[in-house]
Amino acid sequence: MIFDPQGLVLTNNHVISGSQNITVSLDDGRQFQAEVMGADILSDLAVLRIPGESYKALPFDGKGDRKLRAGDWVIAIGNALALPGGPTVTVGVVSALGRSIESTPGVTLYDLIQTDTVINPGNSGGPLIDLQGSLVGINTAVQRLSATGSVVEGIGFAIDVDTASQVAQQLVEIGFVRWAWMGVILADLIPEIAAEVGLTIRDGVLIQDTIVGGPADRAGIRPGDIIVSADGHELATVSDLTRLLKQEFVVEQEVTIEIFRGEGNEVVNLVLGERPRR
Template sequence: MQFRRWRALLPALLVACNGAPAQQTNSNVAVQQQAQFTPGEALLINIVREVSPAVVGIRTPTGSGSGVIISPDGLIITNAHVVGRAGNVRVSLANGNDVDARVLGIAQTVDIAVLDIPGENLPHAVLGDSDALQVGQSAIAIGNPIGFERTVTTGVLSAMNRSLGFGYEELIQTDAAINPGNSGGPLLNSSGQVIGINTAAVREVPGQGPLAGLGFAIPINLARDVANQIATRGSVRRALLGIQHREIDPIIAEQFGLPVTRGAIVLYVAPNSPADRAGLRQGDIITHIDDEELDDASDLRRILRQRDPGDMITVRGVRPQGQFSVRVQLGEAPG
């Protein structure tokens, strides 16, 4: 009976799955609490005033988008699809100046590009921790949709670890409006920290009509790791396990009679991937990598970010037949 309930969990999860502030200038004074502003409004106004100077417009011969300055000496994160193959990239700053940018590198498969502009003590955003995010918390997007500079939209984090295919994995889903031109701009939390890089929105599904409130962002921990590698060595190497997974929590464990209450359940194993060659199977629940216990699925992502292609890891967990332990040699993610 318990085995049947465990197997019943997979289709439900497969459907669900597939589907500190920037530096202030002297003019950025705090919004005083006044009768016309609720505490929430005052907080949002302060965040926008503090972070907006770090949000830039990006123009190439073939299009435009957004980006965010992440260091005082001019390092910028944006989307790879915003930069494309352009050799000529112009950046519009909040002070009205336009400057030429140097493309340090592009990681196509995670849709991240890193630019560099000249300058010192530039306004820059503070990066948060996307592994600590919770569904339901506030989300703020700033960008340049169809040329309307530094437009602000708000919403919540609707889901985590979404996949759109074509390399778009581990995405944050939000109902904050993401429109053409927002790509590459920051998604913020209520502390004004960057938690994601806005990258895509789903507006219509053939045969189902128009959709709204389906925006997606690349988690900042992934974007930061890619940006650091590009900035320091000009290329990106990421460890690959070769699975799609979903977090197990006590509620899911009780509903489906699972033998553990924490971990990551394997939804899909890519053929001929390191996971496949090691014997991992759909439905396995991973509870440990080496000696580290997984409290949730973000732990698995964090551990893999800390490993290099070629590293050997021990994956332990449970499956309907009992406990398992396999050795996996990590591969290298493309691009």
């Protein structure tokens, strides 16, 4: 998807990962060799540049003040199965928001748009737009099987436009993304288990471990602590905290972390680091 008239193209990292030469084909038949401006495995996004200028582009004007909701109609555009004759367009609805999936081993994508719009190989990196023609997401993945191996249909995922915009800006400016980092291994606090072990809270993010010398370790956060809020934002799940680290917080920012430890809450100040690049 061309998002800037100067030839800047946004796609998924998994589309171009490992490629020696990348060719971008436009719908008018023209083809260009592309230069990789930057790629990020943690968001599964990459920015390319093709020569020339004055291209028709779909900018990151995004959702603006309009809140995307489950049930909204959306349109997916892509080069499904590399079929000849131009792009493929499919229509569906937003099924849910804030989904997370494991994109590659050890890498989870958060805050995704779930849609029943048909997404097939070749759609990755294409735009998901609303009925006003505004970009709302980047088509990224589709789930074919359930956890038990049953075939499922109508479960596709797109990266939210706000995430895509922020990542693309950094990839263009510095060639990589500086993700805010706490240096912790996290898990959701499961309410049923919390009740079984006698905890007085039911929501929060459990610290399974800390990286020695990392920001959380230096701030005095320990395994077994439960984060209940960060800079005033209440946290119920790992996704809540990850969303803050990706969209609200920045490297070297000092944030106030409220933790549940023992029988009550404590507050610590933590200076965020930069997540090691992969």
